[in-house]
Amino acid sequence: MDAVPNPWFSWDYVERNWSEVSEQLVIHTTLTLQAILIAFVIAFPLAVVARRIPRLAGPIMGVSGVLYTIPSFALFGLLAPFTGIGRTTVLIGLVAYALLVLVRNIVVGLQGVDRDVVDAARGLGYTPARMLFQVELPNALPSIIAGLRIATVSTVALVTVGVVVGYGGLGQLMFRGLQSDYRAQIMTATLLCLALALVLDLLLALAGRMATPWLRRRAS
């Protein structure tokens, strides 16, 4: 019996199946961005509350810590019976995992703001809201960007576990490649996952640099 060729990589596979590959890549990318966006919208007020009312900091960190400890496989299994199989379930899981990293980094960023700067702003008559957005937030930005980068890179990797509920983006290709014993498909999906994580990480790092021009000026 002639052995069927089973290469680890094949350009031919990529070209012939580009429409399917790119479709999963788009799903993977939009799912990641949507999850990070929603997680940030939830995490920011939580972090501000945890910072302002220290009594609530413990419960907020505790709950997001427990969510983070629950294995992704189990979380998708917990959600699937209620939210069905598909995008919503994966999205909720991804948001839950991104939450802890984001809340922690925003809190650390806000805690790290120089007290003298806050006092000076208060002396100038800043209202609490103005203080938050014009003084504390810009100062906490490096830590927030760092949190966004970690959360985004982990989320790209985590999307693949969505195959459990049939919606894993590039993970679908890995799983199908395994089922049909075709290595090139698994490898293509793996490389695209790593590339996506790298590109999003670089974009966030770049955005962070552009958002904090004063840090570069200070360095030079």
Add this chain to the structure above:
Amino acid sequence: MSLITDAWDYLTTWENWTGANGLTTATFDGGWRFAQDSIIALTLEHLWMSFAAVSLAILVALPLGLFLGHVRRGGATTVVVSNVTRAMPTLALLTLFAASAIGYGNTAVILAAAIFAFPPILTNAYTGMADVDPDIREAAVGQGLTPRQVALRVELPLAIPLIAAGLRTSTVQTVATVPLAALVAGGGLGVIVNTGLATQRYGQVLAGAIIIAALALTIDFVMSRLQRAVTPAPLREAAATAA
């Protein structure tokens, strides 16, 4: 809701815990494997796989991290290693291993889990050793301690809290990774969820997920106690902020 009563029924049926035919099943080559229809057997298999993966990771990462931290070289490499493994999907490594010569089953899972358990142990052992106060190290050298004695009697005890924190991270992470074994025909508790999804028994899916989550939280709790026990009281504050 019938879903929750289904899950409850699954968890309260004794046969689901012990398996229809005991905890082990005979294999064709005369050996045995854990029964895939028993919660107890799957939990034991889950723990055994996690233990094997973490032990493998410790065996390689701990000596390497301690040594690199002692000579304070390769800090950048450890950062790169942990960043790349964060971006690498567990499923990718798992399916790549299963499709390679390693083949389907628990071996591929243990190897993949060990690779993901590696970076937290390495980074924390490195940081723990390398970040010891230089004054302390100099004082030790000044008292005539050999480099070996400095490493084992001065740096190592001070690095213990961070090493324990890294061990906790990687253990909890491994227990959370092993359920994926069900996707590559391996064992462990993921089998309950996977079988439930495949047969559309969502009560069983819920029950399996609850068992896995409970196991992960229990292991996290046990490891946090262990971490506290090996950390000298004055160092606890520092360890809490570093982890």
